Amino acid sequence: MKNTKTDLVSEKLSVFSDQRFAENEQLKTNNCMTGRAMSKNEQFEYESFQDNDSISKYLQALIQGFEKGKLTFSSDLDNIVLEPNGLLQFGIKARKKGSKNKLSIKISWKDSKKKDTNETIFINS
Template structure:
């Protein structure tokens, strides 16, 4: 049985810091390696070419939420599936 590794972090950050974290994720997906580090915890992930994407956005009263989840297997040769998707800033 494979060893289970987990990483978790929660904090309050400003908009600029979140942008920097998201850019680091983009860079990691492009390079094929993402390392998460916090308070002695570390995990290395190696995203491949085929990932499953799940995005949820909610607005209720004055609260807003975006949940982004990405899934992949270490060895994945499956063909892509799903519908067209877009995110815009306008």
């Protein structure tokens, strides 16, 4: 069976910023999909062939998600929400080996512990 560009583009992968998260939730409801609880080792992976325009749209959605502080990755089978905050570690690697090219971007952070905002502090001298 031959994979055409149309077949690859029709695969459902969505990167949603905070403003588009509600649309994704409605889509999942319409498709009778159920979410699953986050475990300690939750992950989302996806790989396919895409054209430059499609890649650009995914990168723009990532930018919007970082600006809003919420990234949602979903497909028909998986869903994960990441909330980047504080200092993030950023790495970029570009490689050209003959006719093969590779660009890797790595961004990582630790979830911050939310502090009780009602906590009273005292400072004495």
